Amino acid sequence: MDKTLKEFTAGIMEDCLPGNSIDCVILGYADQELKILLLKWKDENLWCLPGGFIRKDEDMDEAAHRILEMRTGLHTVYLNQFHTFGSEQRSKVNSAMQHQRITQMLKRLHDDDSRFIEWVTQRFITTGYFALVDIKKSDPSPDFLCDKCEWKALSDLPELIIDHNQIIAKCLDHLRIQINYLPIGLSLLPEKFTMKDLQKLYEAVLRKPLDRSNFQRKILKLGFLNRHEKQMRGGAHKAPFLYSFNQAKYDELIAFGIDFF
Amino acid sequence: MDKTLKEFTAGIMEDCLPGNSIDCVILGYADQELKILLLKWKDENLWCLPGGFIRKDEDMDEAAHRILEMRTGLHTVYLNQFHTFGSEQRSKVNSAMQHQRITQMLKRLHDDDSRFIEWVTQRFITTGYFALVDIKKSDPSPDFLCDKCEWKALSDLPELIIDHNQIIAKCLDHLRIQINYLPIGLSLLPEKFTMKDLQKLYEAVLRKPLDRSNFQRKILKLGFLNRHEKQMRGGAHKAPFLYSFNQAKYDELIAFGIDFF
DNA sequence: CCAATATTGTGTTATTTGTACACAATAATA
DNA sequence: TATTATTGTGTACAAATAACACAATATTGG
Numbered sequence: 001m002d003k004t005l006k007e008f009t010a011g012i013m014e015d016c017l018p019g020n021s022i023d024c025v026i027l028g029y030a031d032q033e034l035k036i037l038l039l040k041w042k043d044e045n046l047w048c049l050p051g052g053f054i055r056k057d058e059d060m061d062e063a064a065h066r067i068l069e070m071r072t073g074l075h076t077v078y079l080n081q082f083h084t085f086g087s088e089q090r091s092k093v094n095s096a097m098q099h100q101r102i103t104q105m106l107k108r109l110h111d112d113d114s115r116f117i118e119w120v121t122q123r124f125i126t127t128g129y130f131a132l133v134d135i136k137k138s139d140p141s142p143d144f145l146c147d148k149c150e151w152k153a154l155s156d157l158p159e160l161i162i163d164h165n166q167i168i169a170k171c172l173d174h175l176r177i178q179i180n181y182l183p184i185g186l187s188l189l190p191e192k193f194t195m196k197d198l199q200k201l202y203e204a205v206l207r208k209p210l211d212r213s214n215f216q217r218k219i220l221k222l223g224f225l226n227r228h229e230k231q232m233r234g235g236a237h238k239a240p241f242l243y244s245f246n247q248a249k250y251d252e253l254i255a256f257g258i259d260f261f
Numbered sequence: 262m263d264k265t266l267k268e269f270t271a272g273i274m275e276d277c278l279p280g281n282s283i284d285c286v287i288l289g290y291a292d293q294e295l296k297i298l299l300l301k302w303k304d305e306n307l308w309c310l311p312g313g314f315i316r317k318d319e320d321m322d323e324a325a326h327r328i329l330e331m332r333t334g335l336h337t338v339y340l341n342q343f344h345t346f347g348s349e350q351r352s353k354v355n356s357a358m359q360h361q362r363i364t365q366m367l368k369r370l371h372d373d374d375s376r377f378i379e380w381v382t383q384r385f386i387t388t389g390y391f392a393l394v395d396i397k398k399s400d401p402s403p404d405f406l407c408d409k410c411e412w413k414a415l416s417d418l419p420e421l422i423i424d425h426n427q428i429i430a431k432c433l434d435h436l437r438i439q440i441n442y443l444p445i446g447l448s449l450l451p452e453k454f455t456m457k458d459l460q461k462l463y464e465a466v467l468r469k470p471l472d473r474s475n476f477q478r479k480i481l482k483l484g485f486l487n488r489h490e491k492q493m494r495g496g497a498h499k500a501p502f503l504y505s506f507n508q509a510k511y512d513e514l515i516a517f518g519i520d521f522f
Numbered sequence: 523c524c525a526a527t528a529t530t531g532t533g534t535t536a537t538t539t540g541t542a543c544a545c546a547a548t549a550a551t552a
Numbered sequence: 553t554a555t556t557a558t559t560g561t562g563t564a565c566a567a568a569t570a571a572c573a574c575a576a577t578a579t580t581g582g
Contacts, residue, residue, distance in 0.1 A: 017280055020347075020386055060347025060386060084345040084388050086281075086321025125281055125321060125386075127345050177442060177518065195530085214570065216531075236579035237529035257438065259520075456559085475541065477560075497550035498558035 005144075009116040016053035018119065021126040022064050023051040023164065025082075025171040026072060028135035029188040032200045033153045036168065037071060037133075037140055038160070040148035044105050046098075047158045049167060050149070051126070064129040071149060073139040078132040078187045082174040085163060086125045093163045102161060109145055130171045132187030154204075175205055181257045186245045192228060194240040195219070206261065222258065224250040266405075270377040277314035279380065282387040283325050284312040284425065286343075286432040287333060289396035290449040293461045294414045297429065298332060298394075298401055299421070301409035305366050307359075308419045310428060311410070312387070325390040332410060334400040339393040339448045343435040346424060347386045354424045363422060370406055391432045393448030415465075436466055442518045447506045453489060455501040456480070467522065483519065485511040 026037040038047050050071045054063040061081070069075045092099060103121065110116050135151060142149040152158065154172075159165065175182065184205060185198055199215045219225065228242040287298040299308050311332045315324040322342070330336045353360060364382065371377050396412060403410040413419065415433075420426065436443065445466060446459055460476045480486065489503040 017384065017386070019278055019280065054347065054386075056384065057349060059349050060345070063347075081345060084321070084342060086315065086324075086388070088318060088320050123278065123317065125278070125315075127347070178438070181438060211570065211572095212530085213532075213572085218569090230578095234578075235529070236527060238531080238577040239579095240530060472541070472543095473559090474543085474561075479540095491549095495549075496558070497556060499548040499560080500550095501559060 005111065006113060009110060009113055012053060013116060013119050015055050015057075017056060019122055019124055020054050020060075021051055021124050022054060022060065022067055023049040023126050023128050023167055024064060024067055024071070024079075025049060025128060025130040025168055026068060026133055027130060027175075027188065028133050028138065028151055029201055029204070030135050030151070031153075032204065033155060034204050035135065035151040035153055036157065037138075038148075038150060038152050038158070039071075039142060039146040040150070041105055042109060042145060042147045044101065045158075046101065046105060046161055047152075047164075048161045049164045060127060064127075068129075068131050070143075071140060072131075072133060073141070074133060074137060078183055079129055082128050082130050083167075083170050084125060084127045085167060087163075088123065090126075090163045091121075091124070093166070094159075094161065098161065126167075128167050128171060130175070132182070132184065134188065134190060136190055172205075176207070179205055180260050181254060183250065183254050186247060186250050192242040192244050194231065194242060196240060198243070202261070210261070218260075222253060222260075224253060266371065267374060270371060270374055273314060274377060274380050276316050276318075278317060280383055280385055281315050281321075282312055282385050283315060283321065283328055284310040284387050284389050284428055285325060285328055285332070285340075286310060286389060286391040286429055287329065287394055288391060288436075288449070289394050289399065289412055290462055290465070291396050291412070292414075293465065294416060295465050296396065296412040296414055297418065298399075299409075299411060299413050299419070300332075300403060300407040301411070302366055303370060303406060303408045305362065306419075307362065307366060307422055308413075308425075309422045310425045321388060325388075329390075329392050331404075332401060333392075333394060334402070335394060335398060339444055340390055343389050343391050344428075344431050345386060345388045346428060348424075349384065351387075351424045352382075352385070354427070355420075355422065359422065387428075389428050389432060391436070393443070393445065395449065395451060397451055433466075437468070440466055441521050442515060444511065444515050447508060447511050453503045453505050455492065455503060457501060459504070463522070471522070479521075483514060483521075485514060 024037075028035045028037070037050060039050055040047050050067060052063065052067040052070075054060055058066070061079075064079055064081070065075065068077060068079055087093075103117070106117055106120060140149040140151065157165070157168070160168075175184075179202075185201060188201060189197060195216050196212075198219065199210055199212065202215075203210055224246050225243040226246055228244065230239045231242050234240070285298075289296045289298070298311060300311055301308050311328060313324065313328040313331075315321055319327070322340075325340055325342070326336065329338060329340055348354075364378070367378055367381060401410040401412065418426070418429070421429075436445075440463075446462060449462060450458060456477050457473075459480065460471055460473065463476075464471055485507050486504040487507055489505065491500045492503050495501070
């Protein structure tokens with residue numbers, strides 16, 4: 001058996017809290033769509049949220065930041081807890097078939113290390129965190145257990161293991177309800193963007209169309225955008241302005257919870 | 262040593278998840294103020310939130326309901342999770358002095374059962390739940406470890422153990438932000454109430470005054486109140502109408518998240 | 523080069539909602 | 553029976569929202 005792997009799993013069992021995990025819904029935005037960073041386990045068509053365990057000497061929030069940074073290379077990112085999933089049957093919400101595949105995969109990847117298999121298949125309570133990330137600044141990296149770490153469009157999610165689809169659904173509900181308190185735009189858009197970009201982003205989160213001209217007027221009136229030069233190329237039409245955020249003003253409004261929509 | 266107590270603690274260690282707990286912020290409303298149900302440990306001036314552990318065979322939500330019912334006698338009550346507290350140092354946020362008192366008290370109450378003391382003083386991650394309760398229907402009950410279980414006004418809270426004051430603060434923030442999605446009125450008021458009662462309740466949660474006549478018009482327009490006969494006695498003034506909720510309509514609006522304020 | 527096209531920035535209007543009071547009605551009290 | 557406090561409703565102005573109009577302007581295709 002791979003010595004490094006065995007040491008690695010022994011380290012986890014030794015250093016981490018048993019029965020508690022973290023799952024991260026890492027959100028980005030591109031092509032007018034929300035995207036989620038997902039991992040695929042080696043040689044299996046099993047996708048999951050990036051997650052991990054809480055070290056005995058770190059805060060839960062720190063653990064979430066560590067997991068996020070490990071997968072995206074980013075460390076100063078908007079990251080927050082949204083819900084803790086503590087159903088006794090949560091590991092069994094998908095088919096018994098899938099449950100069996102997961103167990104077999106764990107055995108194969110961990111070379112039948114029964115002590116670790118037992119540890120990792122005990123009942124877990126997992127806390128869901130969501131991160132808002134600029135896709136272009138991220139550098140997705142899998143590890144030796146995963147052969148893929150990819151951005152997947154919200155409209156084209158694969159079936160995920162355990163209750164990870166429900167975790168995402170809950171996260172998106174949370175996002176919509178809390179939208180007036182979250183720095184959606186600042187976190188998900190690149191430095192400079194058009195008004196249309198911002199509108200499409202809010203539409204993607206709210207899942208409803210917004211009136212273009214009223215959106216523009218409302219946002220400009222809130223006064224957290226800097227207007228820059230015109231974008232010189234694009235489609236066969238009038239060129240839009242580029243904007244960037246006045247972070248201080250935006251944060252102030254968001255903290256207060258301005259009624260955007 | 263008390264055989265029953267020893268069996269009780271052995272049962273907890275045997276049947277509950279280690280390192281995970283639940284704390285309930287049980288809210289009621291009376292005398293135009295929000296109240297919280299608190300416990301006081303035997304022979305000590307140490308107050309805390311009603312809490313408990315999660316049995317290995319129950320959902321976390323079930324555990325919260327069990328704890329709530331144990332303290333209030335109520336089982337059909339609005340109860341929801343609001344945050345999970347996972348700071349590594351959370352048990353040490355209060356003074357070292359208090360930490361020592363807690364340990365001593367545990368030793369005394371549990372007759373130096375060192376195995377249980379170790380179990381109960383390990384690092385815990387706790388999930389905060391909040392309940393909205395009609396005080397008049399509740400029947401607060403302490404247990405053999407607590408000599409008091411009382412409703413305390415929000416404006417007159419004692420210092421609580423560990424991070425319980427922060428847990429309450431977080432809960433109240435949550436309440437304010439989520440107010441449009443929570444059945445505050447239906448859960449906290451008695452069957453029949455006046456418009457003023459409802460207004461004062463919303464004011465207590467929002468911590469800001471609302472215009473009386475505009476409040477009345479807005480609420481009536483939303484259409485979830487049944488108007489009853491005039492209240493025949495009260496102060497030296499015109500008698501107000503009594504109202505009750507049309508639960509179906511109220512729930513519908515709350516689920517949708519109507520913009521009350 | 524120039525008309526056609528798509529999209530942008532801003533304007534206009536009607537409607538709804540919010541805000542701040544006004545005031546008559548009325549239950550108890552003195 | 554006048555006084556008082558509070559209630560239920562009215563009103564008038566300001567502000568926000570919603571729906572649509574239209575000129576301005578990059579690109580494209582002939």
